[in-house]
Amino acid sequence: MAVTPPVQRIWWKEPIERVELVWTALAFLWGLAMFSTMIVWHVVGKQNLANEAYRISPQTFIARADAFAEKYKVREEANTGVPVVRPPAGADIYLLGRLWEWWPVLELEKGRTYRLHLSSIDWQHGFSLLPVNINIQVHPGYEHVITITPDQLGQFGIVCNEYCGIGHHQMTGKIYVVEPKPQ
Amino acid sequence: MTSIDIAAGRAQAGREAKFRTCPFTGLKVDLAAQRLIVANAVAAVIFLAVGGLFGLLVALTRWPAVHLLPAEWFYLVLTGHGANVLLFWIIFFEIAVLYFASAILLNSRLATPRLGWLAFGLMVVGAAMANVAVLQGDSTVMFTSYPPMKAAPHFYLGLILFAVGALLAVGIFFATLVIAKDERTYEGSVPLVTFGAITAAIIAVYTIASGAVILIPTFLWSIGIVGNIDPLMYKVVWWGMGHSSQQINVSTHVALWYAIAALTVGAVPLSEKVSRTAFLLYILFLQLASAHHLLVEPGISSEWKVFNTSYAMYLAVLGSMIHGLTVPGSIEAAQRRNGFTKGAFEWLRKAPWGNPAFAGMFLSLVMFGFIGGISGVVLGTEQINILMHNTLYVPGHFHGTVVAGTTLAFMAATYLILPLVFQREVAFPKLAKVQPYLFGIGAAGIALFMMGAGTLGVPRRHWDITLTDASIPYEFAAGAFLMMGLNGLFAILAALGGIIYIVVVVASVLWGKRVDPARPAWQFPVTSAAAANVAKYGSHATVKLPGTIILVGVFFVAFMLYYYVNWKYLSAVWPLR
Numbered sequence: 001m002a003v004t005p006p007v008q009r010i011w012w013k014e015p016i017e018r019v020e021l022v023w024t025a026l027a028f029l030w031g032l033a034m035f036s037t038m039i040v041w042h043v044v045g046k047q048n049l050a051n052e053a054y055r056i057s058p059q060t061f062i063a064r065a066d067a068f069a070e071k072y073k074v075r076e077e078a079n080t081g082v083p084v085v086r087p088p089a090g091a092d093i094y095l096l097g098r099l100w101e102w103w104p105v106l107e108l109e110k111g112r113t114y115r116l117h118l119s120s121i122d123w124q125h126g127f128s129l130l131p132v133n134i135n136i137q138v139h140p141g142y143e144h145v146i147t148i149t150p151d152q153l154g155q156f157g158i159v160c161n162e163y164c165g166i167g168h169h170q171m172t173g174k175i176y177v178v179e180p181k182p183q
Numbered sequence: 184m185t186s187i188d189i190a191a192g193r194a195q196a197g198r199e200a201k202f203r204t205c206p207f208t209g210l211k212v213d214l215a216a217q218r219l220i221v222a223n224a225v226a227a228v229i230f231l232a233v234g235g236l237f238g239l240l241v242a243l244t245r246w247p248a249v250h251l252l253p254a255e256w257f258y259l260v261l262t263g264h265g266a267n268v269l270l271f272w273i274i275f276f277e278i279a280v281l282y283f284a285s286a287i288l289l290n291s292r293l294a295t296p297r298l299g300w301l302a303f304g305l306m307v308v309g310a311a312m313a314n315v316a317v318l319q320g321d322s323t324v325m326f327t328s329y330p331p332m333k334a335a336p337h338f339y340l341g342l343i344l345f346a347v348g349a350l351l352a353v354g355i356f357f358a359t360l361v362i363a364k365d366e367r368t369y370e371g372s373v374p375l376v377t378f379g380a381i382t383a384a385i386i387a388v389y390t391i392a393s394g395a396v397i398l399i400p401t402f403l404w405s406i407g408i409v410g411n412i413d414p415l416m417y418k419v420v421w422w423g424m425g426h427s428s429q430q431i432n433v434s435t436h437v438a439l440w441y442a443i444a445a446l447t448v449g450a451v452p453l454s455e456k457v458s459r460t461a462f463l464l465y466i467l468f469l470q471l472a473s474a475h476h477l478l479v480e481p482g483i484s485s486e487w488k489v490f491n492t493s494y495a496m497y498l499a500v501l502g503s504m505i506h507g508l509t510v511p512g513s514i515e516a517a518q519r520r521n522g523f524t525k526g527a528f529e530w531l532r533k534a535p536w537g538n539p540a541f542a543g544m545f546l547s548l549v550m551f552g553f554i555g556g557i558s559g560v561v562l563g564t565e566q567i568n569i570l571m572h573n574t575l576y577v578p579g580h581f582h583g584t585v586v587a588g589t590t591l592a593f594m595a596a597t598y599l600i601l602p603l604v605f606q607r608e609v610a611f612p613k614l615a616k617v618q619p620y621l622f623g624i625g626a627a628g629i630a631l632f633m634m635g636a637g638t639l640g641v642p643r644r645h646w647d648i649t650l651t652d653a654s655i656p657y658e659f660a661a662g663a664f665l666m667m668g669l670n671g672l673f674a675i676l677a678a679l680g681g682i683i684y685i686v687v688v689v690a691s692v693l694w695g696k697r698v699d700p701a702r703p704a705w706q707f708p709v710t711s712a713a714a715a716n717v718a719k720y721g722s723h724a725t726v727k728l729p730g731t732i733i734l735v736g737v738f739f740v741a742f743m744l745y746y747y748v749n750w751k752y753l754s755a756v757w758p759l760r
Contacts, residue, residue, distance in 0.1 A: 002375040002441035002452050002513075003208075003288055009371040011455035019728055020457050020508065023735060027504035030739070031497030034746065038489050038565045041750070046758035047566055053481035080654045105655070118481075124329050124414055126573040130640040130657060132757055135572040136479045139414045140331060144481035149758040157657025159650070161573035161642030163325050165332065166255060169646040172653040 049136070049146065056143040058121035065094040065117075069104045077105045077174065089180065092117060095158075095173070097125035097138045099165060102158045102173025108150050109180035118144045126162030129175065135161060150177040200292035206700030207603065211368075216286035216293035220279045220604050222303055223352075224597070225692065227275035230310060231590075232685050234267025239678040242629070246671030247649065247664050254646045255320070261644060263317045265326025269585065270345065270428070271310045276593050277383065277435050278302070278352045283604065284380035284438065285359035290368040294358035298351060305348030312341030325644060327425065330401065330412040339402035343395070350391045353384050375452050375459065376445075379438025382462040383431045389470050390431060393423030415482060422473035430469035432585060433503070434462065436547065436592035440510045443544040443592075446599055447535055450517040453509050461509070464502035468494040475559075478568035488565045500560060507552050507738065512731040514545075519727075527729040539609075543595025543619035550623065551588030554630050557742050558583055567749050570756065576637025583630035586677070591623050594684050601688070607695030611687050618683045625677025629670055636666035638752075 008014055042048050072091075073083040084105045087093050089112035096103045097120040108114060118127060120140040127136045132152070136144065158173035202211040237260045243251040244260075252260060286293040293299065315337070316322040322334035360381070363369060373381070397420040403409040441458070444450035452458045474491030477483055494500060518530030535541045558580040562571055571577065598615060601607050609615050641648055641663050648659050648667070 001445040001449065003445045004374050005369050005371045006375070006455045007451075008455070011372065011459075014454060014456055016454055016457055019512070019732065020454060020505075023508045024457070024501070024505055026739070027501050030504075030743070031493070031501055034560070034564070035489070035493050035496045037750070038493070041566050042485060045566060045754070046760075047569065047753050047756050048485070048760050049479055049566070049569055050760055051482075051484050077655060082655070101654070123332050126642065128573065128640060128642055129757075131660065133570050133574075133638070133640050134756060134759070135569055135574060137481075137572065139481060141413070142415060142481040147760050151757055157655075159640075159642055159645075159657060161645065162329070163258065163644040166258065166323075167652075168258075168644070169254065169648075169650065170652045170654070172650060172655045172657055174655050174657075 050144065052145040054143045054145070055141060056119060058119075058140060061094075061096060061117075061119045061143060062121055065096040065103070068092070068094045073104075074107065084176070087114065090114065095127070096121060097127065097160070097171075098122050100160070100167035100171035102127070102160070102171065105174045105176070107176040107178060110150055110153050110177050112180055113147060113149045116146045116148050118146065123164045124162050125160050125164050125171070128159045128161040130157045130159060132156060137162060150175070153177050153179065202292075205603065206698075210287060211290050212604075213286050213292045215296035215299075216282050217604055219293065219296060219299045219303065220282050220287075220600075221692075222300075223275050223279040223282070224600060224604075226303070226307060226310075227272050227279065227593075228685060228688050230267045230271035230275060231681070233314070234264055234269075234272055235678065235681045235685075237261070237264035237267060239674055240264075242671050242674030244646065245667055247667055249671060250647070255323075257646045258323045258325075258644075259317060259320060262323050262325050263314065266313055266317065266342075267310075268590075269326060270342075271306075273432055273585070273589060273593070274345075274349050274428075275306065277387075277431060278306075278349065279600075280435055280439065280596070281352065281356040281380055281384060282359075283600070284374075284377045285356050285363065287604070288374050288377050289360070289363035291359060291363035291366065294355050294362050299355050302348045302351035302355065305351065306345050307348075309341045309343070309345030309348060312337050312344065314341075316341060327421065328401070329421075330404070330414050330417050333405055336402060336405040339398050339405055343398050343402060346391045346394045346398070349387065353387045353391070356380070356384050372455075375455060376438045376442045378459055379434055379441065379462055382465050383434035383438065385466050386427055386434060386469060387431050390424050390427035393420055393427060393473075397421045397424065415480060418477060418480065419473060422476045423470065426472040426475060427470050429581070429585065430465060430472065430499075432589040433469070434465050436551070436589045437462075437503075437506050437510070439592050439596045440506070440544055440548055441513075443540050443595055443599065444510060444514050444517070447538055447541040447544070448514055448517045448521065450513040453512050453516060457505060458509050461502040461505035464498050464505075468499040468502075471495060472499075472563070475563040475568075478563070478565055479572045485565065492563050492565055492568075497560075500556075503552075503556060504735075507548075507556075508731060508735050510548055511545075511734055512728045515728045515731045527733055531730055537616055538598070539615045539619050540595045540598040542616075543591050543598070543623065546619055546623040547588055547591040547595060550591070550627050550630075551584060552738055553741065554627060555580060555583030555585075555588050557745055558630075558634060560742075561746055561749050564746075564749070567753050570749070570753060571637055573643055574637035575633045575641045575643050578643050579630050579633030579635075579637055582626060582633060587623060587626040587630055591619060591626060594622065595619060597684070597688060601691050601695070602698050605692055605695075606698045607691045608698055609687060610690035610695045611683075614683050615687050618680055618687065620680075622677055622680025622684065625673050625675075625680055628673025629677055632666045632670040632673060636663050636670065639663040639666065641667065 069083045072085045072087045074086045086107040092115045094117045120138045125138045156175045160171035201214045244257045316335045322338040324334040471491040523530040523533045
């Protein structure tokens with residue numbers, strides 16, 4: 001029994017029965033298949049998170065996000081005073097996480113590609129784009145650059161899904177995706 | 184020095200232990216070990232009661248229609264829930280299992296019971312200190328305590344003291360193995376259950392070392408000696424503790440599955456070699472899982488993520504899948520020897536479902552595999568993680584592993600520990616009979632509905648998904664609210680099971696009838712024919728296990744379908760690189 005020493009003292013030489021051999025081989029091959037799928041997706045898949053990241057001080061990130069928002073601001077989000085920013089296709093765009101908002105609101109064009117710079121200026125935050133369900137951890141001191149192509153029209157919510165203190169559940173933001181301007 | 188001198192020295196250093204003989208197993212039980220097992224198990228149950236209550240409050244607050252606690256209390260209680268059940272309940276119980284698997288199963292005296300009490304004291308003081316810090320309200324940092332968010336210094340100090348105590352206890356376990364080998368208290372190799380416990384203990388050393396490497400500097404940071412803790416570095420090392428401690432749980436509860444199968448139906452491992460190799464895979468590969476928490480972080484390469492998140496090509500998953508065959512397989516083989524040979528499933532239908540130890544073990548086995556296991560692999564796939572990271576899917580997954588898997592297995596084991604170690608009959612046997620079903624179904628519901636809510640984007644650790652206080656609104660799908668309500672209902676069911684468990688344990692320990700060796704209410708193994716009639720595995724040309732083959736076949740198909748369905752979901756997400 002499993003609670004007593006093995007019946008056969010030389011247990012490491014006992015033969016392995018077919019049912020265990022087959023199952024182990026099957027499980028091993030399945031593991032290889034899953035392992036390969038991740039690698040294959042890097043070649044054929046369109047959703048692979050960027051490895052591009054930089055160390056950055058919060059002050060520098062704030063300055064860049066401010067300059068970005070000032071340059072491309074088109075209006076303010078209703079009742080909030082938060083700028084809605086519409087950058088040209090292909091631009092470097094900034095989204096800043098802080099206690100407790102995602103800033104600014106972005107207006108992007110469907111089917112165009114942008115370089116999204118994500119960082120936090122205080123604690124860790126969780127970028128969660130809904131209902132698309134893209135979830136990315138956002139660290140202070142690190143700038144994550146993600147090349148992203150919105151392919152759906154509409155209004156998308158951003159919530160915070162990393163606990164960031166008592167106002168965590170008030171931390172939201174927004175992305176509008178609109179028809180592209182003819183180029 | 185001659186060998187005689189050494190032997191004499193050892194005899195002098197050796198403690199004069201007092202033993203009793205177990206009337207069921209014939210094993211010698213060191214009374215000092217027994218007292219330590221009792222103390223650690225009792226402490227475990229107390230912290231389970233505290234942490235379980237916190238968990239119920241969390242679930243009732245996340246039930247939108249109830250929304251019980253104010254925000255500040257919710258986050259505080261959630262922090263306490265994690266620490267009490269994930270750390271204190273589980274590790275106290277594991278220390279009890281380690282002492283049991285070494286001193287008791289090996290027929291040996293326990294090494295240095297005095298240090299065992301010191302370890303116990305450190306763990307109790309540490310756990311109490313962390314609880315005080317949390318309840319004082321200035322350490323609401325969640326179980327993970329990610330910097331730059333800072334807790335009170337005694338929060339970290341409490342965790343450090345607890346870890347030091349646990350490490351000491353693990354050392355006593357190893358020392359007991361040495362004593363047992365030295366004093367030849369058993370023949371041949373250690374039992375499989377002890378082998379599993381050794382696996383858990385080795386992983387525990389790695390886990391606690393990781394904890395020390397990160398918590399000591401973080402403590403120094405909290406009192407102002409260290410200037411800065413890098414948040415990304417913290418996560419890499421902290422999860423070396425946080426995830427690896429879950430691998431201690433897996434090794435321990437798998438060892439307990441084997442133990443319970445042996446003691447209830449007289450199961451014999453199909454193959455010692457295969458089962459031990461599966462445990463060995465845990466030792467070699469499970470620690471890589473820190474990566475599961477870093478798949479959507481900046482600054483970590485895809486190569487590192489792919490290798491580590493898959494435990495080097497899923498070799499630890501392979502270990503679990505092997506146990507997934509050999510545990511039910513050994514039960515089927517034993518039950519067939521017990522005479523239940525009709526069709527593919529008579530062995531399972533006529534299993535001792537009325538024995539809470541067996542019922543809890545089998546439910547734990549099935550739910551750990553189907554719910555916790557499959558969801559864990561999917562969640563830990565490099566690219567798919569972006570769909571679920573930090574959503575409620577994550578707690579859904581680990582309630583499948585730690586609650587439906589580990590906690591249920593520990594509860595099941597308790598029904599054997601009560602008569603065997605506490606020497607008490609299980610009180611309220613009729614309540615005890617339904618307990619694993621109530622708790623198991625509750626835990627399964629919690630896990631599944633949280634996973635469902637997570638796929639709809641509901642964030643974890645979040646007080647209010649109506650987002651009433653947010654300046655920019657967002658409306659979650661109606662299904663998300665339904666899921667959270669169902670989660671609340673099943674949490675009540677699980678809490679009911681938890682309360683019954685605690686009532687049964689407390690009543691048995693304090694007022695339970697002493698076991699009468701001549702007329703015990705329970706038999707070990709429950710079906711004794713198998714133990715007497717052990718066929719040496721390997722002597723048959725084939726062992727037919729049709730029921731188990733069907734079970735693992737269903738598992739395999741479910742696994743493949745769910746895995747690739749999630750790739751399909753991923754392909755619909757905005758392209759990003």
